[in-house]
Amino acid sequence: MAIAAVDQALWDLKARLLDLPLSALWGRARASIPIYGSGGFVTYSAVRLQRQLEGWLEQGLTSVKIKIGDDLDQAEQRVALAREVIGPGVGLMVDANGACRARQALALAECLGEQRVCWFEEPVSSDDLEGLRWLRDRVPDDMAIAAGEYGWDSIYFRRMLQAGAVDVLQVDATRCGYTGFLHAAELCAAFNVPLSAHCAPALHTPLCVAVPGIRHAEYFHDHARLEAILFDSGDSLHNGELWPDLDRVGHGIELRRADAEPYQIS
Numbered sequence: 466m467a468i469a470a471v472d473q474a475l476w477d478l479k480a481r482l483l484d485l486p487l488s489a490l491w492g493r494a495r496a497s498i499p500i501y502g503s504g505g506f507v508t509y510s511a512v513r514l515q516r517q518l519e520g521w522l523e524q525g526l527t528s529v530k531i532k533i534g535d536d537l538d539q540a541e542q543r544v545a546l547a548r549e550v551i552g553p554g555v556g557l558m559v560d561a562n563g564a565c566r567a568r569q570a571l572a573l574a575e576c577l578g579e580q581r582v583c584w585f586e587e588p589v590s591s592d593d594l595e596g597l598r599w600l601r602d603r604v605p606d607d608m609a610i611a612a613g614e615y616g617w618d619s620i621y622f623r624r625m626l627q628a629g630a631v632d633v634l635q636v637d638a639t640r641c642g643y644t645g646f647l648h649a650a651e652l653c654a655a656f657n658v659p660l661s662a663h664c665a666p667a668l669h670t671p672l673c674v675a676v677p678g679i680r681h682a683e684y685f686h687d688h689a690r691l692e693a694i695l696f697d698s699g700d701s702l703h704n705g706e707l708w709p710d711l712d713r714v715g716h717g718i719e720l721r722r723a724d725a726e727p728y729q730i731s
């Protein structure tokens with residue numbers, strides 16, 4: 466993961482030396498990337514969850530993701546609340562962060578299906594490739610099984626794809642670098658599986674507009690909040706999509722030095 470940061474810096478440097486946005490260096494495939502609101506921690510009260518979901522709708526997002534644990538009753542209540550708040554037309558996704566065993570996850574998937582949950586992320590540990598595959602074969606057809614956020618090299622991603630463990634592969638450039646993300650995208654193309662960018666939205670925007678096959682990017686609330694405080698990325702949010710500023714070279718991100726000063730550790 467330390468190498469990932471160096472890798473991003475080298476790609477950024479190359480694009481800056483060539484006076485190009487990174488997305489142009491890679492070859493731009495689209496102008497913007499759909500994003501989904503992500504947060505909804507299990508520790509939130511119902512009121513806090515509702516406010517967060519409403520905030521994403523006000524920003525124009527058309528899909529949202531909340532966390533669930535292995536408690537079936539709690540998950541059922543929180544997912545029902547989320548569906549009530551967002552209405553029938555917004556995509557509802559959940560992330561269990563590997564909290565369940567496979568049979569528990571299947572019982573959960575049945576109740577999630579009643580609220581038309583379209584995405585079940587890490588229902589079991591992402592190391593349990595057989596468990597993910599077992600669930601893929603049994604959950605409703607319109608519910609995608611997703612995992613992959615911890616991968617830092619192409620061997621990890623290839624194993625997951627070869628096992629048929631996911632409907633959508635998640636890839637995080639803060640862990641695998643821009644180079645690892647590009648390799649993951651090539652593997653996804655070979656296995657005919659879409660991918661989705663995990664967290665750190667500003668860092669992923671150049672990749673997301675350049676790499677074909679990316680379904681969406683995660684607009685994780687803490688990262689979106691911190692990015693706005695510490696960095697100026699030039700990205701703008703319209704109609705549920707992030708649009709990069711194509712006049713910026715490199716990855717387009719600038720540190721807000723004065724705003725970051727209070728957090729400096731010497």
Ligand SMILES: [Mg+2]
Pocket residue numbers: 560562586587614
């Ligand atoms: Mg996750």
